Amino acid sequence: MFDDVLARNAGEAEFQQAVHEVMESLTPLADKHSHYTQWSILQRICEPERQIIFRVPWVDDSGEVRVNRGFRVEFNSALGPYKGGLRFHPSVNLSIVKFLGFEQIFKNALTGMPIGGGKGGSDFDPKGCSDVEVMRFCQSFMTELYRHVGEYTDVPAGDIGVGGREIGYLFGQYKRITNRYESGVLTGKGLSWGGSQVRTEATGYGTVFFAQEMLAAEGSSLDGMRVVVSGTGNVALYAVEKVHQLGGKVVAVSDSSGYVVDEQGVDLEVLQEIKEVRRGRVSEYVDKMGDRARFVSNGSIWDVPCDVALPCATQNELDEAGAKSLVANGVRLVAEGANMPTTPAGTAILRDAGVLFAPGKAANAGGVATSALEMQQNASRDSWSFAQTEERLQEIMRSIHETCVTQAEAVGRPGDYVTGANLAAYIKVADAMVAQGVI
Incomplete structure (x- = not known):
């Protein structure tokens, strides 16, 4: 099965590595619950529902036109709208975005929140750029991305190179183009305009x-x-x-x-x-x-x-x-x-x-979990205190830990957090995909 992934995704080393790590953990399912490892399910999970690549032209402070490449991989929506960050860094390419999006499917599943997996970004490097240059780039990036995102479709957030400044510029351009104050379209927003306490931390x-x-x-x-x-x-x-x-x-x-x-x-x-x-x-x-x-x-x-x-x-x-x-x-x-x-x-x-x-899909899931809490607050037009939000985050991380431990023990591998995390997340996503038919 992995040979087919290699052939279909040639040269994408990071994505291949992420898939291999998950596939290695599926052996207990193949032995006892073979329907979970049927090639039709695995093939669909390993193939993004949508891959978007676009040109991002912008003008630097000296008047020169620069061109970067933008990405958004909408990987799996079986559990909810695509959810995952945007990374602005020179190393960003399709393999990096696909690996991050693939990991995001399972990370998001472990949180227990109704969110699917996606990821995006650009090979743009904000380091050394002025605030105005970053703003111009973000506006150009969102001018293409806006047609693919929405609070019930795809909800980006920040990642490496994308912090509060960049999210602000991206949100402003989305609002300007759509003429809608759709708070839930992006997470990681400022506290005064729809953001959540604890999201930064x-x-x-x-x-x-x-x-x-x-x-x-x-x-x-x-x-x-x-x-x-x-x-x-x-x-x-x-x-x-x-x-x-x-x-x-x-x-x-x-x-x-x-x-x-x-x-x-x-x-x-x-x-x-x-x-x-x-x-x-x-x-x-x-x-x-x-x-x-x-x-x-x-x-x-x-x-x-x-x-x-x-x-x-x-x-x-x-x-x-x-x-x-x-x-x-x-x-x-x-x-x-x-x-x-x-x-x-x-x-x-x-x-x-x-x-x-x-593994990261369990240990660093707190960021996307709090993003989902931000979406929840946006949907209810509510705002929670720092203490309330941190307490909810700690509960989620405790629940993820218990899920990993329980799943690892169920397959005779106590203490194996990698197997526990991968199996628990995979089963949840696979069950949802089977229930929704061949789509």
Whole structure:
């Protein structure tokens, strides 16, 4: 079956990797419930319902016309309208968007919310662009995308390179073109115009909540744990915040230039000022903190000894060498805050060593879960408090954890979060697809 996926999606390495990981988990179904692995269901799940690629022309501040490529892959709507973020980064291509959309199907299913899976973005790089250039690009991007989205059709959100600024420009252009204030068409909006409390923090918070549940199941907690968090984007920063709130100590963070180690615990306020206010590099943390911190430009953050590792940067960042280093240094738990940040070889090493390992489709589902809560608030013209929304997020992450544990135990693989997450999500989506006929 996988050979057919390879042939139909030649050259799309990231998408092939995501499909292979799910297919590997379906063996227990093939043995006991073969109707779930019939090729007709698998073939449909692996084939997007719709793939949209379009040109995005815009004018930079010097008057030059630039052209980028836009994508939206509407992968599966068996459980609800397509839901998934937009990524603006030079690495974005069809394979990346398809892998993210495929993962989103199962991640969204695990949340228990009525949302399908989709993903999109562009090879546009907002770094180094002025606010006006970003606005022009977003307006051009939405001028094409608007005809494909809607609160009952497809609801994009943010991802790498798409934060509150970009969502604002995209929403403004959608409103301008359609002449409708359709709050539910995008999530990640500003709090004063339809956004939700905790949405900014949700993915990072959710990852830490999930890790805490994993440790609790083993009779432990994050209190006193040494934690390493890769990345310094939105997910990483709020993972750092929640770890500290729960008693852990984050001793290292990173960006594409290298990583910093602070044995006293990373100072979140200083890091946020560097990354969110000045959009600087992580190396500047040492300039602020002096001798208590050190910067490493040519090494791996996974060489830093820790109890808990949270890869929160990008796909395939934690490879075989990194996994071996973590195991050698006694890591107890790895929870993926990013989408597929661990390579297959890295995952195998961690699981073979008995490290508790949570795949991204379970551990980082807090972001899309809170997006669905934002949609719920928009639909009811309501606004919830921070405490109410965070409590609901924690309940969802606890429920996802219980679902993964229960499903893994049901097939004789206790403690296998990868199998538990993949099987529980796949069964839910497959059941819905069968119920709705061959569509």
